Amino acid sequence: MEDAELAGVQKTLSPVLRAKALDNRLPDPILGDVWAERAMRGLDPDYDKRPFGTSQLGLAAVARAKAHDDWAREFLAEHPDAVVLHLGCGLDARVFRLDPPGTVDWYDLDYPATIALRRRLLPPREHCTLIGSNVTDLAWLDDVPHDRPVLVIAEGLVPYLTEADLRRLLTTVVETFPSGRIQFDTVSVWAWRTSKWDPTLRKYGTRFRCGFDDPAALAGWDPRLEFVDEAPMNDSPVLMAKAPANIRRAYRVLNLLPGMKRSTRIVRFRF
Numbered sequence: 001m002e003d004a005e006l007a008g009v010q011k012t013l014s015p016v017l018r019a020k021a022l023d024n025r026l027p028d029p030i031l032g033d034v035w036a037e038r039a040m041r042g043l044d045p046d047y048d049k050r051p052f053g054t055s056q057l058g059l060a061a062v063a064r065a066k067a068h069d070d071w072a073r074e075f076l077a078e079h080p081d082a083v084v085l086h087l088g089c090g091l092d093a094r095v096f097r098l099d100p101p102g103t104v105d106w107y108d109l110d111y112p113a114t115i116a117l118r119r120r121l122l123p124p125r126e127h128c129t130l131i132g133s134n135v136t137d138l139a140w141l142d143d144v145p146h147d148r149p150v151l152v153i154a155e156g157l158v159p160y161l162t163e164a165d166l167r168r169l170l171t172t173v174v175e176t177f178p179s180g181r182i183q184f185d186t187v188s189v190w191a192w193r194t195s196k197w198d199p200t201l202r203k204y205g206t207r208f209r210c211g212f213d214d215p216a217a218l219a220g221w222d223p224r225l226e227f228v229d230e231a232p233m234n235d236s237p238v239l240m241a242k243a244p245a246n247i248r249r250a251y252r253v254l255n256l257l258p259g260m261k262r263s264t265r266i267v268r269f270r271f
């Protein structure tokens with residue numbers, strides 16, 4: 001199993017990838033990502049043969065990916081000269097799904113071990129550069145062009161950063177580029193605080209390191225940063241329209257629990 005090469009937080013890419021792979025088997029998928037199925041099979045050939053191996057309960061993460069894709073498409077349509085920084089990319093095939101024109105320079109960044117795996121499980125692509133680095137070691141920014149609009153996408157990454165590291169990352173991006181959009185998802189304070197008991201995170205030996213009840217307030221970190229809007233996840237219309245009936249029912253019940261509906265917030269900012 002290839003994921004034996006991953007450690008700690010790097011293993012968190014697997015449940016998200018599995019959700020995207022299983023989504024692709026739905027008659028009318030949310031994301032319809034053929035690369036996810038291939039990469040997941042390469043990562044863990046028996047991923048769907050275990051108990052609950054085909055459970056679609058992870059579909060909210062696929063709705064999250066769709067929200068990020070839709071926002072990114074919108075930005076790239078307006079900025080065909082953009083530089084895209086896809087941070088904590090894991091084995092997500094966003095660049096293939098969005099298929100941007102050759103005028104866009106795309107950077108997929110994750111830890112070196114994840115990037116090594118990515119090289120084996122996903123094909124290379126022109127104008128797409130892989131960067132193996134800790135995102136908080138900001139020296140990686142020296143290797144990307146600074147004179148064009150930037151789109152930063154961080155799906156499932158921010159909760160694993162400390163607030164201080166996130167703040168440094170966001171303010172450095174704003175200082176480095178002339179203009180851009182930054183889209184990411186965060187977890188609420190209770191989800192952060194209770195993450196040390198989350199069975200999946202415990203299994204991987206990791207936990208969340210930050211959480212926000214009002215992520216829009218992060219715009220206050222830099223005078224140029226402005227909150228744009230938020231996309232729903234656990235109650236998103238696309239999830240409620242396309243998930244199998246039993247999964248829709250499960251989310252309706254889960255969403256009745258206090259704080260559950262907004263335990264993850266998908267937000268975007270501009271500068």
Ligand SMILES: C[S@@+](CC[C@H](N)C(=O)[O-])C[C@H]1O[C@@H](n2cnc3c(N)ncnc32)[C@H](O)[C@@H]1O
Binds near residue numbers: 087088091133160161
């Ligand atoms: C939940 S996974 C999400 C992967 C991918 N974005 C997706 O949605 O399929 C989190 C990813 O963030 C990466 N990650 C976490 N902390 C990181 C850091 N400090 N530097 C680089 N990558 C990091 C992990 O290796 C992992 O691939």
